[in-house]
Amino acid sequence: MSKRKLCFKALVGSHNYNLNNEFSDKDYKIFFYPDFDDLYEGGQYSKAFVSDDEDIEYHDIRKLPNLLYKSNVNFMEVLFSEEYEVYDQELYSKIIVLRDELAKMNLPYLYDACLGMYMQKMKEFNRDKGKELPGKTYKHVMSSYRILDFLDRYQKFSFSSFKQAMQYDAKDPVRELLLNIRLGEYSFDQLEEMISKKEQVIRSFEDVYKSAKVNVTLKEKFEQLIKVSVKTVLIESFNGG
Numbered sequence: 001m002s003k004r005k006l007c008f009k010a011l012v013g014s015h016n017y018n019l020n021n022e023f024s025d026k027d028y029k030i031f032f033y034p035d036f037d038d039l040y041e042g043g044q045y046s047k048a049f050v051s052d053d054e055d056i057e058y059h060d061i062r063k064l065p066n067l068l069y070k071s072n073v074n075f076m077e078v079l080f081s082e083e084y085e086v087y088d089q090e091l092y093s094k095i096i097v098l099r100d101e102l103a104k105m106n107l108p109y110l111y112d113a114c115l116g117m118y119m120q121k122m123k124e125f126n127r128d129k130g131k132e133l134p135g136k137t138y139k140h141v142m143s144s145y146r147i148l149d150f151l152d153r154y155q156k157f158s159f160s161s162f163k164q165a166m167q168y169d170a171k172d173p174v175r176e177l178l179l180n181i182r183l184g185e186y187s188f189d190q191l192e193e194m195i196s197k198k199e200q201v202i203r204s205f206e207d208v209y210k211s212a213k214v215n216v217t218l219k220e221k222f223e224q225l226i227k228v229s230v231k232t233v234l235i236e237s238f239n240g241g
């Protein structure tokens with residue numbers, strides 16, 4: 001990674017949602033510019049590094065437009081992080097100005113993506129609940145509920161604040177509920193009933209998401225922004241910058 005120019009580093013995960021506890025590691029995503037070899041070989045590089053106190057994923061900045069267009073919330077949250085290290089202020093500033101519009105660029109896809117994540121986490125919950133894995137099991141169901149609650153909160157904010165929808169204030173009762181789920185304060189039957197009721201709520205306003213117009217113009221604008229930035233960095237590297 002040392003030969004590639006970095007764009008920015010963003011905190012993601014439980015610390016971003018204000019759902020971390022004393023055992024929570026810090027997770028980061030770092031975006032970088034491709035070098036000539038990356039372009040020549042045609043790949044879009046990603047790599048993960050894990051240490052005792054933090055996990056870091058590295059991603060080619062060229063991946064970001066498509067990830068955001070497909071409403072991958074694990075990547076969308078990098079636009080609303082509580083902690084940044086910025087290496088390219090010019091690009092970072094241009095991205096942040098667009099973040100609220102980018103977040104709602106493809107609401108139909110966002111709804112489906114979140115439901116897909118929810119179902120995957122419930123599959124993992126059902127897989128692990130019969131095993132001696134209480135920590136993982138409760139974490140799965142907490143994630144399931146949080147994803148559904150995000151969809152609920154985001155539409156209640158009229159899609160105006162992704163950050164408020166994903167992050168919980170210290171006094172928010174849902175935050176306390178989620179932390180109690182993580183601690184195993186509820187039986188599996190209680191959790192399944194709780195999740196089932198929440199899913200019914202989310203299904204009731206599916207049309208609110210699905211009827212929203214997809215902003216293809218913004219997608220193209222963002223793709224062009226990244227393309228120009230990559231080109232500029234490559235020219236600088238060829239010129240010895």
